[in-house]
Each structure stands twice: as structure tokens, then as C-alpha cells.
Amino acid sequence: MDEFDFISHKLMIFAGILMYVFGSIGNILNICVFTKWCRSKKKSKYSFPCGASNSSLYLLGSSISNLIVIIYPLLTRILLDGYEFDTTKSNEFLICKLRYFILHTFDLTSLACICLATFDRYLISSREVRLRKLITTRRRTQSIILILVVLFGMHSIPLMKYYRVSKAGYCTIVSITYSYYYLYTFQIFLHGIMPIIFLSVFGLLTLRQLRIISKRKNRYGLINGDKQLSRMLLLLSLAIILSSIPYCIEQSYYVLFNGNNRKQTSVFFLYHVTCSILFYANPVSSFYIYYVSTRNFRVQVHQILFARRNADYVVFYPIKPTVTATQSVRESLV
Numbered sequence: 171m172d173e174f175d176f177i178s179h180k181l182m183i184f185a186g187i188l189m190y191v192f193g194s195i196g197n198i199l200n201i202c203v204f205t206k207w208c209r210s211k212k213k214s215k216y217s218f219p220c221g222a223s224n225s226s227l228y229l230l231g232s233s234i235s236n237l238i239v240i241i242y243p244l245l246t247r248i249l250l251d252g253y254e255f256d257t258t259k260s261n262e263f264l265i266c267k268l269r270y271f272i273l274h275t276f277d278l279t280s281l282a283c284i285c286l287a288t289f290d291r292y293l294i295s296s297r298e299v300r301l302r303k304l305i306t307t308r309r310r311t312q313s314i315i316l317i318l319v320v321l322f323g324m325h326s327i328p329l330m331k332y333y334r335v336s337k338a339g340y341c342t343i344v345s346i347t348y349s350y351y352y353l354y355t356f357q358i359f360l361h362g363i364m365p366i367i368f369l370s371v372f373g374l375l376t377l378r379q380l381r382i383i384s385k386r387k388n389r390y391g392l393i394n395g396d397k398q399l400s401r402m403l404l405l406l407s408l409a410i411i412l413s414s415i416p417y418c419i420e421q422s423y424y425v426l427f428n429g430n431n432r433k434q435t436s437v438f439f440l441y442h443v444t445c446s447i448l449f450y451a452n453p454v455s456s457f458y459i460y461y462v463s464t465r466n467f468r469v470q471v472h473q474i475l476f477a478r479r480n481a482d483y484v485v486f487y488p489i490k491p492t493v494t495a496t497q498s499v500r501e502s503l504v
Contacts (some may be wrong), residue, residue, distance in 0.1 A: 174436035178443045179252055181436045185447050187250035193240040196457025200233035203470045208308075228287035231315040235280035236453030243273040244450050249445055257339050264473070266341035267330040274329065278322045278360055280453060281386075281410065283315065285368045288403050292372045292450040295379040302434040353422060362418045369407035402463045406456060413452040415443075 218351050246269050249255040255264050306314065328348060336342045343349040364424040420442060460467045 172436040174440050178436075178440045179254065181440075182248060182252035182443045182446070184307065186252055186450075189447070189450055190244055190248065191241060192458075193244070193450070193454030194237065196454065197233050197237040197240065199471055199474065200457050201230060201237070202474050203467060204230035204233060206354050206470060206474075213476075224306060224308065225287040225290050227308065227311050228283040228290065228315070228421065231318075232280040232283035232287070233456065235276040236456060239273060239280070240450070247446055247450070251446065254315050257341060259335055262335045266333040266335060270329045270333050270341070271323075271326045274326045274356060275319070277453070279315075281282045281319050281361070281365045282318050282322075284403065284406060284410065285365055285372075286314070288369055288372045288376065288407065289402065292379070295376050297379065297382070297410050306460045311491050350403045357418050358422070365414070366411050367405075369403075369410065373404045375408055402460055402467070403457050405502045409455055409459060410452050411446045413450075417449040420445045448452065 204226050210229060234380060244257075246265055250265070257263075290305065293301050294301055329352075332343045332345045332348045332352075333341055341348065343352055405485045
């Protein structure tokens with residue numbers, strides 16, 4: 171085995187397993203925190219209730235989608251690139267067709283939820299009444315997330331038809347026409363151009379509006395909370411941009427310059443493994459971005475993790491029955 175191949179396989183195994191473990195734990199904690207925020211009806215400085223904002227609901231949908239991407243597509247990527255699991259006609263449906271269907275359906279759902287959460291923050295921070303009226307209700311927000319899953323699922327159905335196992339043992343698209351559509355629509359537009367532009371524009375607009383509001387009003391519960399959540403979304407947007415660009419370059423090379431031939435040299439295989447790790451770093455790193463950038467999120471995580479421990483220190487004092495004056499007189503006479 172070539173030295174570059176050995177390094178690539180070991181890198182995929184160690185990095186992939188670490189990402190799988192920490193990504194699963196992180197997204198499970200994300201789901202717990204955002205579920206708690208969505209169910210919260212009281213206004214608290216340590217939460218972002220869905221009654222005032224749908225951002226928590228969108229972030230919940232994104233975390234569930236990220237967990238699905240980690241559980242199946244990332245696991246199969248570790249098996250393929252790390253342990254050199256053979257792709258044959260017998261496992262074609264699980265390794266090629268179903269894998270890419272789940273990957274693109276839920277990864278695009280996660281990106282769309284992040285974009286909608288950023289747009290929701292923009293509407294809330296707007297000073298114009300007509301824009302704030304565009305904020306959807308909780309029920310409509312749930313319907314939007316469900317519609318996104320259905321639309322992206324229907325859009326990914328052709329992947330199950332055109333993805334096949336090549337003679338060399340790689341998952342590849344057999345239709346040249348659809349391979350170009352896959353490149354320009356899935357990889358460049360949906361994974362690259364659209365989220366980068368959308369997140370950049372509305373993220374900067376939200377920050378600009380929050381700075382204007384903070385100069386006029388100094389309410390800790392509202393302004394500081396909005397700044398924290400907006401900063402959290404901006405850092406997540408930056409992570410999405412950095413993780414998507416190398417993967418888009420790799421897919422563009424396959425279709426435009428290599429005739430969609432997935433046979434790789436040792437050096438390019440190392441680049442492929444690096445791109446895969448960066449691509450999955452987006453769904454894996456969301457929890458740690460939230461934790462580092464947002465104090466409210468850290469407080470909620472600590473309450474979830476250490477709630478049982480704090481309960482052990484509760485002291486129960488015995489309550490003595492009160493004795494009235496008439497009862498004491500009767501007892502003395504007896």
C-alpha cells in the first residue's frame with residue numbers, strides 16, 4: 171500500500187470515529203436544548219422562546235437532520251474510505267442509492283433551516299412593521315420544516331435511480347446529463363452559492379439592525395439574547411462556507427475534468443478524505459459552535475447535564491406540627 175493511501179485510511183478512521191462520537195453526542199444535546207426552548211412559554215433571559223421567535227424550532231430541525239446525516243452517511247463514509255469496505259451489486263442500494271438519498275435530503279434540510287433561522291432573526295430585529303408581520307406562527311413553522319423535508323426528498327429521488335456501482339467498485343452516476351445537473355444544482359448551487367449568499371446577506375443585515383437597536387435601547391433580556399443568537403448563526407454560517415468549498419471543488423473536478431471517473435491517485439485520495447472530513451465537520455461542529463458562542467446555550471446544557479447532580483444536594487427538614495394555645499392548656503389539665 172502506498173504511503174499516502176495508508177495516511178488517508180488512518181486519517182479517515184481516527185477522524186471519522188471521533189466526529190461520529192462527538193457529533194452524535196453534540197446533536198443529541200442540541201435536540202434537548204432546542205426542544206426545551208421550544209416548549210418554554212415563559213420569557214427567560216436564558217432561553218429564546220418560540221413564542222417570540224421561531225429560530226429555536228428551525229435549529230431543532232437542523233439538529234435532527236444533522237444527527238441523521240452523522241448516523242448513516244458518515245458511518246458508511248468511514249467504512250468505505252477508512253476500512254476499504256467493498257462496494258458491490260449486492261450492497262448497491264444501501265451504500266450508493268440510499269446513502270446519497272439520505273445525505274442530500276437531510277443535509278439540504280439542515281442548511282435550509284439555518285438559512286430560515288437567520289432570516290427569522292432578520293425579521294425580528296427589523297424596525298419596519300411590514301417585515302415583522304412576515305414572522306410565521308409556530309404551527310406554520312412546523313409545516314415549513316415538513317415541506318422542506320418532503321421537497322428535498324422528492325428532489326433526491328433520481329439519485330436512487332442514477333447512482334450505481336462502477337466496475338472499479340465506486341459509487342458513480344451513470345447518466346452524464348444528470349451528473350452535470352447533480353454538479354451544478356446539488357453541489358454548486360444548493361450546497362454552495364445559495365447558502366453562502368443568503369447567510370452572508372441576512373447575517374450582516376441582522377447585525378447592522380441590532381447595532382442600531384442597541385444604541386437606542388439597552389434591554390439585557392432582548393438585545394443581549396438577540397446578539398448571542400445572531401453571533402451563533404454567523405459563526406455557524408462561516409463553518410458552512412468553509413466546509414462546503416473544498417467538497418464543491420472535488421465534485422467539479424470529477425465532472426468537468428475527469429469524465430466522472432472516480433478512480434483516484436494516492437495524492438488525490440488524500441485530498442478526497444480531507445474534503446470528506448471538512449464536509450461532515452459542518453453537522454458535527456454545530457453543538458460546539460453554539461456552546462462556545464452563546465452563554466444562554468451553555469447554561470441550558472449545564473442544567474440538562476447536571477440536573478440530577480444538583481438534586482442530590484436538596485435537604486429535607488422535618489416539619490414539626492404547630493400546637494395551639496388551647497391544645498397546650500388541655501394537655502396540662504390532663
